[in-house]
Every structure is written in structure tokens, then in C-alpha cells.
Amino acid sequence: MPRRHKSKFKAHERRRQARGEAQGCEDAQAKAAAEAEPTPSSAAQCEDTTQSVPTTGSSGASQRRRRRAKTAAATSAAATSAAATSAALSGTKSDEESNNQDEERVSPYEAPFYSERPGEDSLSRKPGLLEQYLLYKYKMKQPILKQDMLKIIGPNYENRFPEILKKAAERIEIVFAVDLQEIDSTRYDLVSKLKLPNNGRVRAGRGLPKTGLLMNILGMIFMKGNCAAEEDIWKFLGLMRVYPGRKHFIYGEPRKLITKDLVRLQYLEYRQVANSDPPRHEFLWGPNAVAETTKMKVLQFLSKVNDTIPTAFPSYYEEALQEEEERAQARGATGAGATARVIVPSSVMARSIFPPLLRPEASNPLDKIIQRRSKN
Numbered sequence: 001m002p003r004r005h006k007s008k009f010k011a012h013e014r015r016r017q018a019r020g021e022a023q024g025c026e027d028a029q030a031k032a033a034a035e036a037e038p039t040p041s042s043a044a045q046c047e048d049t050t051q052s053v054p055t056t057g058s059s060g061a062s063q064r065r066r067r068r069a070k071t072a073a074a075t076s077a078a079a080t081s082a083a084a085t086s087a088a089l090s091g092t093k094s095d096e097e098s099n100n101q102d103e104e105r106v107s108p109y110e111a112p113f114y115s116e117r118p119g120e121d122s123l124s125r126k127p128g129l130l131e132q133y134l135l136y137k138y139k140m141k142q143p144i145l146k147q148d149m150l151k152i153i154g155p156n157y158e159n160r161f162p163e164i165l166k167k168a169a170e171r172i173e174i175v176f177a178v179d180l181q182e183i184d185s186t187r188y189d190l191v192s193k194l195k196l197p198n199n200g201r202v203r204a205g206r207g208l209p210k211t212g213l214l215m216n217i218l219g220m221i222f223m224k225g226n227c228a229a230e231e232d233i234w235k236f237l238g239l240m241r242v243y244p245g246r247k248h249f250i251y252g253e254p255r256k257l258i259t260k261d262l263v264r265l266q267y268l269e270y271r272q273v274a275n276s277d278p279p280r281h282e283f284l285w286g287p288n289a290v291a292e293t294t295k296m297k298v299l300q301f302l303s304k305v306n307d308t309i310p311t312a313f314p315s316y317y318e319e320a321l322q323e324e325e326e327r328a329q330a331r332g333a334t335g336a337g338a339t340a341r342v343i344v345p346s347s348v349m350a351r352s353i354f355p356p357l358l359r360p361e362a363s364n365p366l367d368k369i370i371q372r373r374s375k376n
Helices: 002-033 042-049 055-105 123-142 146-153 157-176 211-223 230-238 256-265 287-292 297-307 314-331 365-375
Strands: 178-182 185-191 270-271 281-285
Touching: 123 146, 123 157, 123 185, 146 157, 157 178, 157 211, 157 297, 211 230, 211 256, 211 270, 211 281, 211 297, 211 314, 230 281, 256 270
Parallel strands: none
Antiparallel strands: 178 185, 270 281
């Protein structure tokens, strides 16, 4: 074969091999883009090879495909990175927002009013409305009137008023440990289960009861063998979103309330553990707690909160029953009945332990409902 033809043939072979290598690199890049895991070695090898390809029409198209493949790989990697970053930022933001809400929610005036849940019918909303009305009147120290509650539920539900009121009373009882009592045929009142100052408010002025918090602590002490370590108490209260040093929108500063106020009022005893170094403390029932309630009453309260019955805790129930018998023997009688009629729930529904919240007094929609229906 003449030398000229051999040179042409070799040049043709070199171009063909270069195109084949370029195509192989494109395939490798496309696969890397699909997997979003390009390797530096393969990318460098492809770049070195493609740089040697002559700038023919076919090689120009190959370069465009390579650029698209690189762009796709970069976009895929960026999207993956952005998704991971967004997820991380979203989680951080949610945690920060939840912490800020816990810290800033220091007043019931800032809390949302009862809101309807998706799929909830009108009858299911009525206990929630009455619950808000009862707590609002308690907080403001205003009389609870039957005629107002009838206006809130509306004339179509007047025949269901006892049932609706009982459900509202159940919800308030398990959160705040206050009982709804009927004073007469037109008036009701919310009364604390314990004789805390200012009908459960502890401090002077308006506000919501602290009795529910105290009953939970008494129950924890009882279930810890009648003496609970301070760290166990705070761990338990943390489940209720009550933290030491963080102002609570109902309880104020919990540490002061528990270790100072309730100790001063003799509902709790707060003492240092003997020979503890560093010093540790523990809680016991105080004299007034022993005088005003019993283990059985506290167990009944905790059972309602947890949607069960006292006998579901056999060992605690047996201990509480034994205490009841000892007290009855000491008194020589079972005790006198209450003067006011207490609305006792006939059944316990599944509930949340977190209390319902209130809007500002000036924008309380219940007043608008009462005023509107009074005009009709």
C-alpha cells in the first residue's frame, strides 16, 4: 500500500478511536449523573480524552452532550445537598420555634381560643365552647350563669345541655383538678379539689388554678414510695411542658411555686437527702395535703387523666384502700356528704393532659355569642 494511503488510513483510525473513547466518556458521565455520584478520576479521564478529540461536527455535538451531562450531574448533586440542608434547617427552626413558644407563652391572653378540628360536627364543638366559658368566668372571678351557657350552645341543643355540660366539666377536672358545682338552678361554680388560697390560684388576684399541678406532684410522690427525688419530679413535669426556670403561662415560675409557695402552704415537704454530696433534695406530702386529700382521691384523679380506673394500678390501689380503712377507723365514721352537688363524670373519654387555652378578655367570642343571642 502506498505511503499516502497508509497515512490516511492511520489518521482515520485515530479519529475513529478518539470518537469511541469520547462516546465511552459520555456514557460514563450519563451514568454518573443518574447516580448523582460522579468520581473525580473518571471525570478527569474523560476530560483528558475529550481534549484530544478534533473539533469536527461530530465532536461538537459530543461536547454539547458532555456539557449537558455535567450540568445534570451538578444539578442532581446540588438538589440532594439542598434537600438535606433544608431538612436540617427545618428541624432546627421547628425546635427553636417550639422553644420560643414555650418561653414566650407566659399569659393565657396570648393563647389561641378553642378551634374546630377537621370533620368535627356542631355537637362535638359545644363542650369545648362551654369549657372556654367556664374557665374564662373562673379566671375573671365572674358568676357562671346557666342562661349564658344555654345561649352559647344554642336553642337547638338545649335538650342536650346536661350531657354537654358534663363533658366540659370532665375536661376541666382532669387538667385543673377543680369540680363544677351547682349552687342553685341558675348558677354554678368551679371549686378546687384542695383548699389552696384564692380557690386554687395560690396567689392573690385573677388567674387559673394550680391545683392540677399539685395533684400530679402528689400522685408522683405516692407512686415513688411516698418520697420522690427532685430530679424525678422535674422529669415527670417535663412531660407536661413544665420546666424549672422557665415561666409557664398558667403556673408562673414553676420552681418558686413548687419549692417555695406550696412548701410554705404546707402542701409539700421539700428536704435535703441525708449525706448527699453534692446536695440533693426530695419531696413528700405536706401536712395540709394529708389533711385535705387521700391516696385514693389522688389515684382516682390520675386514673381519669390516663383514661383508666384505679384498679388498673393494683399495688397502689391496695395501698390507697388500706389508708382509707385506717382513716375510717380513726374517725369512727366514713365522713359527711358534701353540701353542694358535684357533677361526677359517668365515663372518661380519651383526653390530652395539656390544658385548653384562652384568648384575651377583650376579644372573648363567647361574650359576642351571648350578646347576639340575647337580642334575638
